[in-house]
Amino acid sequence: MRGIIFSIFLLFAFITLFSQNIHVIDSLKKVCSTYEPDTNKINLFNKLSWAYGKKLDTALMYSDSALSLSNKLNFRPKIQETHFKKGLLYYNHAKYSKALSNLFMSLRIAEELKLIDNQSQSAFQIANVYKDQGTYDKALSFYNQSLELDKKYNNRNGEASCLNNIGLVHWMQDSYEVALDYFLKSMAIKEQLGDKKGIAGGYVNIGIIYYSIKNYDKAIEYWEKSQVICEELHDDRAIVEVLNNLGAVYSERKDYEKALVYLYKSLKIKEKIGDRKAISMTYSNIGEVFMMKKDPKNALEYFNKAIKINEEIQDFDGLASANLSIAGYFKEMKDYEKALEFANNGLETCKKIGALSKLKSAYLMVSEIYELKADNANALANYKLFYEISDSIYDKNNSDKLAEVQTKYETENKEKEIELLNKDKVLQDNELARQQILTIAFIICSIFILIIAFVIFNRYKLKKKTNDELTYQNLVIEQQKEELTVQKDLLINTNYDLTKKNLLITDSINYAKRIQDALFPTESYISNYIKEYFIYLSPKAIVSGDFYWFYAVDTNNLFVAVADCTGHGVPGAFMSMIGNTLLNEIIVENREYDTSTILEKLNSRILHVISQNDEGELSHIDGMDITIIKIDVLNSSLFIAGANQSAYIVSDNQLITIDGDLHSIGGGLRYNVNAKFATQQIPYIKDSTNIYLLSDGFQDQFGGSENKKFMVSNLQKVLLKCSTLDSFDEQKKYFADTFNNWKGSKKQIDDVLIFGFKV
Incomplete structure (x- = not known):
């Protein structure tokens, strides 16, 4: 049985969801064509990039245009802002390596320009990336860096967001007491600010802590508080998530009637919103509850409703999941022929859409069904396919990550070259102006002034030589630092891949043990x-x-x-x-x-x-x-x-x-x-x-x-x-x-x- 999908509430402080409004995009394009290449045009490029946020390639085209114009004008604040927004684009599309490259560049420039608020934003978002990657120590380090900046400059809203997400990381590490302490500190600030939406989210997360330690009464108490606030704010989407969680906890307590009450409420709101994909997911959840109630007739009815919607909206991913869910149902009912029929339907859909992860699960389920049917030949054949798919997923991810590291390295080197060329041009322009002043002074002034100018010029050359040497040394140090960062990220990724491979091998050996145990006499x-x-x-x-x-x-x-x-x-x-x-x-x-x-x-x-x-x-x-x-x-x-x-x-x-x-x-x-x-x-x-x-x-x-x-x-x-x-x-x-x-x-x-x- 697959289980009910569970919802949590996260605070992202500086991130807003990007929406694609065709009228807004058209108006921005018209205005952009009339602007001269200045800071206003940089702003328009960044706005267009964010408006196209769901289409990554188009969004990056406008973001690159903003970055190119910022570098051409040598306007450091806009370079920092564009790197930050580009990092957010990559983050929202789960391109974490490229997101970190741009966000670290944003942080360095913000520190150089002493832009405190921008430093806090960059550190906070870097922490979010590390959190999603599961690198919790680094995530906590950058959340704390952002928190100290927010405290120092009395950014109470940012402080509350940092405290909330630090609590979230501790919750992910099963440190529930520490997590609860941070959630409560965040809640206290949100209450002082009168941020009702933030308070509602805080209640959700505190409820999650109590749910995790199986104190379901407390979890229900806090989620019901959140529900009241969300209903006051008419925030239907937030209400849906709270209702879903209440359904999950009552299902956990085996109070299936109450679980169904909340899931039906959630379904009613989703029908009002018109989100058919979300409606399909809720049908699946209701089907799971009926399965737990040992009511297969109603369970099958809702599973079939989910399949019907997925077919109508051509959501093949959802269709594959629904077929596999029904296959799991028939496997529980020991109707192995029906189970095999739906498992094969799900498998074929996975092949069609190229969903390797689901295809792997489908092969494993088909193998298990054949094993229950005592058809060992087919069980083994499908298990081999499951294992081959597992290996291919690993190889694909491994090559993608290496390509990302290489792209990051090349991109940063190109940006450094552009920055050095801009600096050389400024130095040449300054030198030319100084030479003109010295020429005029030579014509107007006496020999005495000429001698003084000569002395000044020699001192200038000495100072310039010293500055050039320092600049070169700084560039060498910076390049070494970047190389070390790339190597560290590569080691982290390699360690993650090895851990994942080891888990796959261990799972395979555990499956082999099940086969060996089955051969022993009972x-x-x-x-x-x-x-x-x-x-x-x-x-x-x-x-x-x-x-x-x-x-x-x-x-x-x-x-x-x-x-x-x-x-x-x-x-x-x-x-x-x-x-x-x-x-x-x-x-x-x-x-x-x-x-x-x-x-x-x-x-x-x-x-x-x-x-x-x-x-x-x-x-x-x-x-x-x-x-x-x-x-x-x-x-x-x-x-x-x-x-x-x-x-x-x-x-x-x-x-x-x-x-x-x-x-x-x-x-x-x-x-x-x-x-x-x-x-x-x-x-x-x-x-x-x-x-x-x-x-x-x-x-x-x-x-x-x-x-x-x-x-x-x-x-x-x-x-x-x-x-x-x-x-x-x-x-x-x-x-x-x-x-x-x-x-x-x-x-x-x-x-x-x-x-x-x-x-």
Whole structure:
């Protein structure tokens, strides 16, 4: 189930939403054509850029025109203003690297010109970019810089906005107490200023804090306060968001009737506004609530309404989401054919619009549905497509970010070159004027004045030389600073990409664990034939190279096996899946019940599997150690065969060790596909004999005060102790506690598996 979409209230202080009014644009264009190239024309270019804000390419064309004219006139305040507005354009279109480049330029020029209010605005907006990127430490640093400037020059409205957004960052970092403190400080200023809209927004954010700590009563209290103010201000769009949040909290409290009341109110306002896309989203939310109410008929009705609107307005993105939502509904209802139909509809729509992120989710859902249908081939095929899409998204984002860094570097260098050319021209003009004055003075004045002029000229040259050297050094330092900034941003982006890649790999391994767990025999199946047993499995990584196997031919003939595959983690898990599959083939399908013959066939087939490389060579390390027991219940006999692994039998407080053959299964025997294994027949006393099969991970674990291996001798003592405990649940706990206490804080070196049972 997808869940209700949740709304928060953010303050952006210096940002206003840009709207595209064709009449305003036409009038600005007409006026612009009549203006001379001066500051008024710069202002018009900036206004046109903002009016075209939704069309980034056109907006940037006018912004570049404003910047070019500002540089031509060498008017630094307008250069600063244009960089700031250009940064906002990039920010509103999520081009964060280019936004930061322009905003940092805006901040430096504002500091140079001592424009305090502009410094605060630039620092505040830089903080907003870092917040959206998830770089919270930098965001807090620049919010605090803006806050100090606002405090120093008594900008109370800006101070309130900074406090609010600092609280927001702390909320994103789950520091709810700190976040609440900042929200309350911001609210106090808004109340002093009589800013009702700001007060309403503050109530929303304080409610979010209480919602996050699951104090739903307090959250409702503050959101209802916000609702009253929004209704007084007739701010329908703000009312919609508050109603949506109230619906979410009542849904969380399982008060679905109240949740529906608020969602229906939200729907009514959206219908009044005429926002069909928002109406479609609300239909989906209402459908989700009906799903939670176990009312599938009404849920499906609202999901279909959402699809209908999305089809009418050709909102293919919303259509894809709605189809996937209905697929999730049918999956919950266990109608897998219907679920597959809608999932495939959503998948095809995602392909059509090129929405890679949704396409990835669609492949994953199709894979999960096929898995539930036990169609493992299609489940695996779609999961591979999901994984390939994940990789392609990563590669695309990675190349885009590198291109952005390169563009930023080239743009800043070009701006520096233009600035240097303008400075050289000013210096040349000043030099020419001074030479003219000296010439006139030479004609009018006496030789004495000429000597004084000569001295002054020489001093001027010395001063100019010194100034030129200082200017050059400053340029070198500035360039080095810019290069360091670019390198830092590149490192941040690279770290983010690596973290994202690691999450994708971890998700894939977790999915592999689900597949591996599904291959293990269920406890309910085992307990039908063995009443008293325990299984203790502690993988070194997420997935395990150790596995256990159980099969009942009938109530009198049972098979139990424990295997320790080469390696651990993903390689070991793959080998465990091969071993599991081959045991099913040999015993279940081919009905081979002799334990020594089973191991010989398992050895031969694993050697065949692991030799399937391009050269036809056999790996000498891939394989497994295994013990398999056939339990003849009718005759109270055990038939045990082992490959480089021992079994332990405890009867009448006596421990018997059954050693297996010295060979391993697979690569340990190298090319000896005809290796022979022996079966040992052991009689047992019914209901008083405990059997323990285990891998070598427990005895090989380093730990204790001297950081030594646990060793087989200590393991045998533990087995004897466990056999005296009242239940097998207590035995499992004793094994787990002993292992964890021995290991302590040291790293686990191998997978650990113990299968203990009574016959």
